[in-house]
Amino acid sequence: MEDESYSILNQRAIIDLLIQGDIFPYMTGSEIQDIGIKFGVSYEGGSRWQILQSILFSLHENGKTSDFFYYYLFKMNITSAVREVIDGNINAKPKYTKVEEIVEESEQNNKAIASVLRTDLINKINLELSVSDKKLIVLNEKIAIIDSKATPKVLVDPAEIMNIG
Structure with missing residues (x-):
């Protein structure tokens, strides 16, 4: 499981921003299921937002929320x-x-x-997160949730750290 701060992204207002089509394309239930399958999770049944909510919950448990949001924002x-x-x-x-x-x-x-479009979506997500004094940032092809007043640090995957000894 990843840092608990990522669970804050699994809220109705943010899910609606992702699937309603106001900024990015409208997503059908099957398109939402397909994007979940790309990340090895699936959920069938329920409304579109319930499907994505379930997928985001599973992604969080598997430590893949950051990967999902990076894909959604930059690769989709x-x-x-x-x-x-x-x-x-x-x-x-x-x-x-x-x-x-x-x-x-x-x-x-x-x-x-x-x-x-990406900037607008990130700003709207951050508006929702601001109530919790958090914000979503993008650094070095990584997504992170930080305190809204914090200065972002360079994000590095631990597997990429080299020991020059």
């Missing part, structure tokens, strides 16, 4: 959400002023929009 395909932002820009209904001038897809444009 969010092309449909990027296209939605571009469509909004084309129709003069931009969702994000930082990328409102982007009206066509290209690798560079898609990366810029994806970065804005």
